[in-house]
Each structure stands twice: as structure tokens, then as C-alpha cells.
Amino acid sequence: MTQEYKVVICGAGPAGASASLFLSKEKIPHLLIDKSTFPRDKVCGDALSGKVFSHLKHVLPDVRSECCQLPTVFLPSYGVRFVAPNGKELDVPFVPNITATDPPPGFISSRLDFDDWLFQKAAAAPFAEVWQNAKLIAIAKQNGGLVLQLKKDGEALEVKTQLAIAADGERSLLRKFHTGTATRDRSSFSAGVRQYYRGVEGFHDMNFIELHFLPELLPGYFWIFPMPNGRANVGAGMLSSVVANRKVDLKKEMEKIIQEHPIISKRFVNAKPEGKTQGWGLPLGRKVGSISGDNLLLCGDAASLIDPFTGEGIGNAILSGRYAAEAALKAISTQNFLAKNLNSYDQIIRKKVGAELRLSSTLLRLCEQQWLLNFVVNKATRNPEFRDTISSMFADIDLRAKFANPIFYFKILFGDRWRLRRNGF
Ligand SMILES: Cc1cc2nc3c(=O)[nH]c(=O)nc-3n(C[C@H](O)[C@H](O)[C@H](O)COP(=O)(O)OP(=O)(O)OC[C@H]3O[C@@H](n4cnc5c(N)ncnc54)[C@H](O)[C@@H]3O)c2cc1C
Incomplete structure (x- = not known):
């Protein structure tokens, strides 16, 4: 049996559920599949950063207050x-x-709870058709589109699509199809x-x-x-x-x-x-390669977007789901699902997170130096202004860039004479 959908999202974790919510916001009908049945666990630290909420608020305007009202699910x-x-x-x-x-x-929030909470929001939207217990097992190109072979509730079935959004996580089959390799x-x-x-x-x-x-x-x-x-x-x-x-x-x-x-x-x-x-x-975002191709967009862990320094990946999974939906909207309106047209998705993701990921790679390298970590923490415990600077760094990418600059350490070394100022040090 073969069914046809213009857009299929494979994987309903944070990346896939978000892509679905953003597609629904644009009134684009789509199929969302996951091999598991929700609620399902995912090994994680379970920490949800501000980035998660800054993107989700565009589809769930009351997201923060809703989370505050569910204290058994979300710990502030x-x-x-x-x-x-x-x-x-x-x-x-x-x-x-x-x-x-x-x-x-x-x-x-435990991923068992958070992912189910987000998945239920995506599933409730009228433009999403949702299949759980539906595992993608093979992919082939056919007539300018893709054929996805699935096992749904144990039964084999085929789905044709013009656009597959790969949100199938670290061991993504669609990523393997795109890059030709499963090795990292x-x-x-x-x-x-x-x-x-x-x-x-x-x-x-x-x-x-x-x-x-x-x-x-x-x-x-x-x-x-x-x-x-x-x-x-x-x-x-x-x-x-x-x-x-x-x-x-x-x-x-x-x-x-x-x-x-x-x-x-x-x-x-x-x-x-x-x-x-x-x-x-x-999969760390140290060298993000191509994340789009003919009829294909990769999101979240399938696109290797985890912050190399903090290990945070949920925020970028949601961000990429959002922009994948935007790229899908453009492809549908131009009726062009080829790599050349979808490549603007790579560009927007690079623009949004490229600098941040590069910087975190540098910070990861600096972390190999015990003395440097000791030095920064020693200085910051004694200097409230410096501590505030580190605080502000969570929201300010330009400020984070200073941490990768050797002059920054020179200035804190001579902090008594070189007063640290939040802008410019
Ligand atoms: C030990 C550890 C700690 C971490 N700690 C944090 C943290 O504290 N904060 C943070 O922000 N990030 C953390 N991360 C990263 C974070 O877990 C991931 O970046 C995030 O889960 C990526 O979301 P995703 O939607 O891309 O993939 P996933 O959450 O992995 O979702 C993929 C979905 O695809 C489905 N799927 C897979 N294959 C198929 C298939 N063939 N067919 C159909 N469905 C399929 C799966 O069932 C799953 O539901 C951590 C990761 C690890 C491993």
C-alpha cells in the first residue's frame, strides 16, 4: 500500500515535533511519524535552556507560564x-x-515528560497526521521525490513524499541516505x-x-x-x-x-x-556539513547541531525544526524541492548558530587546560563584575566570543588595573 504526503517529518522528538508545530502554524498538512509510542524516554541531561522557549513561544505563546503551572513536570x-x-x-x-x-x-524536565508534552501539542494541531510505532526502514529516490518504506504496527507500507524532514536523531537513517555513511x-x-x-x-x-x-x-x-x-x-x-x-x-x-x-x-x-x-x-556541531539535499532537510541531532561545550542540543533541535518548516513553506510555494532551492536552509542555520557552535568548539579546546578553568573560576569568585559578565554571556554571543580571545585572559589576569567592563573589557 502506498500513500502520498507532500511533507513527511521522520522523528517526533524536539526537532520533529517543533517542525510539525511550525508547519501547522503555516497551515501546511503533513505526516509526522515516530518509531516509538509516546511517552518514550531519551537519554539526556533534561536541561531546557532559554533558547527552547524563545523559539517555542512563536507557536505556543504561553509556553513559559504553562510550564510554571506544571511543577511536577517542569522544575524552574x-x-x-x-x-x-x-x-x-x-x-x-x-x-x-x-x-x-x-x-x-x-x-x-525529564525527556519522558517533556517530549510527550511537546508531541501532544504537535499531534493536536489539525494539519498534522501522526503515526506512532511507525519506523522508517529504507529510503529511495523516485520520480523527483522520495519513497519511504515504513514498518507501522508491524505492517510494511510505503509513503511517497516531495519533502522529508529528517528529525530521526543521532542514528538518523535519512542522514545516512544523505551523506552515504553512518559513521561519525x-x-x-x-x-x-x-x-x-x-x-x-x-x-x-x-x-x-x-x-x-x-x-x-x-x-x-x-x-x-x-x-x-x-x-x-x-x-x-x-x-x-x-x-x-x-x-x-x-x-x-x-x-x-x-x-x-x-x-x-x-x-x-x-x-x-x-x-x-x-x-x-x-553529535556535536563542530563541523556541520550539508544539511539539505534534493527532497530532504536535516534537523536536530540528525544535522549534528549539539553545542560542543555545553552538550545542549534541544534548543538547536527546536530552532532547526522551526527553520526547516520555513524552508518547506518556500519549497511548496515555489514547487521546487531540489537541493539548490532547499540550500537556503543551510544558510539560515549557519547564520543563526554557526558562530555560536564555532565558539563553543574553541571553549571545548580551552577546557582541556585545567589551570585555565581553575584560573577563571578563582578570579570570578573574587570579582562580582566578572561573575555578572559570565552571566550575561548566556544570552550574548558577542560576549561569549570574548572568552575565546587570549586578550580577555590577559585583562582578567591584570584585573585590578584593567577594570572589566561588560562591553569591551
Ligand atoms: C547523555 C546526554 C545528555 C544530554 N543532555 C542535554 C541537556 O541537558 N540539554 C540539552 O538541551 N540537550 C542535551 N542533550 C542533547 C539532546 O538530547 C539532543 O540534542 C536532542 O534530543 C535532539 O533532539 P532530536 O529531536 O533531534 O532527536 P531525538 O530527541 O533523539 O528524537 C529523535 C526521534 O526520532 C525517532 N526515530 C529515530 N529513528 C527513527 C526511525 N527510523 N523511524 C522513525 N522514527 C525514528 C526516535 O524515536 C525519536 O523520538 C544530551 C544528549 C545526551 C546523549
């Missing part, structure tokens, strides 16, 4: 605690001088493990997420994120090339930290793990 978070290799802590609010009565800049460059890929806990103690009272830059994990980090309902998301991430070179067993490394680290282990004395430790890969 106001900042990040960096812990340097020497153990020194630096608390940085996401916005300078923010208080707990202000609207939260970010949230933490290990220096642009990170390994991550995650374990849920209940009863971890010692969190910041404004639910700061915690990044612990422990010497044994550099240039990666160990994280502890508070979650709704007294749970915690605990994990470790590291570049795959480093994992391979040093033959690191991330799960064991994480367990060792929890049991033996002199400070961290104390916070786990009354904690109980929930479920198993699980691992998954992070």
Missing part, C-alpha cells in the same frame, strides 16, 4: 554552578541579579551516560544545574541536575576520541565519582538510583 532553574578541577565553586545565574520571584530562564568523526562526537537518582542532597536553592569539571573527565564534565519531584539527573560526558584514546569506561568513572569523590560522595549518602545507567551519543 535560574543558573549554573561551575566546579573547577581544583574544587572551587562558581555560582552563575543565567541572568545577572535574577531572583526566585522572576520568571525562570530555564527548566529541567570521533572528534565531533561525545559519549554520555545518565542515571536518575532520588535523594541527592546539597542543591542550590534556585535549582542551579551543576557542571563539575573533574580532572579525570576533562575536556568533558560530570553533571548533577535537580529535577521535579525530588529526583536528580546525574551523568558524565566526554569526547569520543578521548574516550577511545584513554580507554575510559564512562559508566565506571561515574560510579567511582559518586562513591569515592570526597565532596560529591557525601551528597549521595542517602540517594537511591532509579533504573539503569544508560548511554547515548551526542
Whole structure:
């Protein structure tokens, strides 16, 4: 049996559900498929940055207030605690001088809950036809379009389309079809493990997420994120090339930290793990290649858009879903689904996130230097103005660029004479 749809979105995680919401906003009928049935889990740190909400508000105008009204699903978070290799802590609010009565800049929500919440919003829109338990198993070109072979509820079926939006994640079949390979460059890929806990103690009272830059994990980090309902998301991430070179067993490394680290282990004395430790890969946006082709647009992890420094990928998954829908609208209105026409999608994604991803790659390289991390945290704990600068950096890409500039470190080294000013240092 063959069915036809002008646009098919493959994968209904953050990238696919967002592409669907933005297509529905433009009144474009489409098919959204996922191999899973929602709610489904996804290995992740579960932290939702401000970027997530700045894009979703265009399709869900009350998104932030809705999240605030669902405290068992969304835990408001106001900042990040960096812990340097020497153990020194630096608390940085996401916005300078923010208080707990202000609207939260970010949230933490289990992917089981968040993805289902977003998926249900996409599925409720009248322009989306949604198939769960529908797995893409093969792709072929045919008559200026694509034929997608699916297994839906165990039955084989074919779907013809003029445009496939690949939102099928890290192991994307559509990406493999586009690039001709499933292998990833290990220096642009990170390994991550995650374990849920209940009863971890010692969190910041404004639910700061915690990044612990422990010497044994550099240039990666160990994280502890508070979650709704007294749970915690605990994990470790590291570049795959480093994992391979040093033959690191991330799960064991994480367990060792929890049991033996002199400070961290104390916070786990009354904690109980929930479920198993699980691992998954992070395709980092270090070298974003072509993300469009004839009848095809790649989004989210299928397009390798994860921030190399923070490991944050949900924001860019949603951003790319948004612009993929915009590119689909243009292709439909011009009736041109060829690579040349769809290439404007590559350009817009590069324009929106290219500089940010390049900068984060530089910051990742700097993180290999223990002394530098110790130095920055030491300085910032003593200098409130510098701390505010780091805060502002979350929202300001130009400010972040200064962190990749050696002159910046020279100036903070001589901070007494070279007063740090937010604009210009
Ligand atoms: C350990 C770890 C920690 C992370 N922590 C964070 C964090 O704290 N914050 C953050 O912002 N990002 C984090 N990330 C990154 C984030 O998880 C991803 O960037 C994000 O999930 C990408 O969304 P996506 O929609 O592109 O892909 P996914 O969320 O992977 O969704 C892909 C969807 O496609 C479906 N699918 C796959 N193959 C097929 C197929 N053949 N047919 C049909 N459907 C298919 C899947 O079922 C799934 O629903 C982390 C990642 C890892 C691994």
C-alpha cells in the first residue's frame, strides 16, 4: 500500500515535533511519524535552556507560564554552578541579579515528560497526521521525490513524499541516505551516560544545574541536575576520541565519582538510583556539513547541531525544526524541492548558530587546560563584575566570543588595573 504526503517529518522528538508545530502554524498538512509510542524516554541531561522557549513561544505563546503551572513536570532553574578541577565553586545565574520571584530562564524536565508534552501539542494541531510505532526502514529516490518504506504496527507500507524532514536523531537513517555513511568523526562526537537518582542532597536553592569539571573527565564534565519531584539527573560526558584514546569506561568513572569523590560522595549518602545507567551519543556541531539535499532537510541531532561545550542540543533541535518548516513553506510555494532551492536552509542555520557552535568548539579546546578553568573560576569568585559578565554571556554571543580571545585572559589576569567592563573589557 502506498500513500502520498507532500511533507513527511521522520522523528517526533524536539526537532520533529517543533517542525510539525511550525508547519501547522503555516497551515501546511503533513505526516509526522515516530518509531516509538509516546511517552518514550531519551537519554539526556533534561536541561531546557532559554533558547527552547524563545523559539517555542512563536507557536505556543504561553509556553513559559504553562510550564510554571506544571511543577511536577517542569522544575524552574535560574543558573549554573561551575566546579573547577581544583574544587572551587562558581555560582552563575543565567541572568545577572535574577531572583526566585522572576520568571525562570530555564527548566529541567525529564525527556519522558517533556517530549510527550511537546508531541501532544504537535499531534493536536489539525494539519498534522501522526503515526506512532511507525519506523522508517529504507529510503529511495523516485520520480523527483522520495519513497519511504515504513514498518507501522508491524505492517510494511510505503509513503511517497516531495519533502522529508529528517528529525530521526543521532542514528538518523535519512542522514545516512544523505551523506552515504553512518559513521561519525570521533572528534565531533561525545559519549554520555545518565542515571536518575532520588535523594541527592546539597542543591542550590534556585535549582542551579551543576557542571563539575573533574580532572579525570576533562575536556568533558560530570553533571548533577535537580529535577521535579525530588529526583536528580546525574551523568558524565566526554569526547569520543578521548574516550577511545584513554580507554575510559564512562559508566565506571561515574560510579567511582559518586562513591569515592570526597565532596560529591557525601551528597549521595542517602540517594537511591532509579533504573539503569544508560548511554547515548551526542553529535556535536563542530563541523556541520550539508544539511539539505534534493527532497530532504536535516534537523536536530540528525544535522549534528549539539553545542560542543555545553552538550545542549534541544534548543538547536527546536530552532532547526522551526527553520526547516520555513524552508518547506518556500519549497511548496515555489514547487521546487531540489537541493539548490532547499540550500537556503543551510544558510539560515549557519547564520543563526554557526558562530555560536564555532565558539563553543574553541571553549571545548580551552577546557582541556585545567589551570585555565581553575584560573577563571578563582578570579570570578573574587570579582562580582566578572561573575555578572559570565552571566550575561548566556544570552550574548558577542560576549561569549570574548572568552575565546587570549586578550580577555590577559585583562582578567591584570584585573585590578584593567577594570572589566561588560562591553569591551
Ligand atoms: C547523555 C546526554 C545528555 C544530554 N543532555 C542535554 C541537556 O541537558 N540539554 C540539552 O538541551 N540537550 C542535551 N542533550 C542533547 C539532546 O538530547 C539532543 O540534542 C536532542 O534530543 C535532539 O533532539 P532530536 O529531536 O533531534 O532527536 P531525538 O530527541 O533523539 O528524537 C529523535 C526521534 O526520532 C525517532 N526515530 C529515530 N529513528 C527513527 C526511525 N527510523 N523511524 C522513525 N522514527 C525514528 C526516535 O524515536 C525519536 O523520538 C544530551 C544528549 C545526551 C546523549
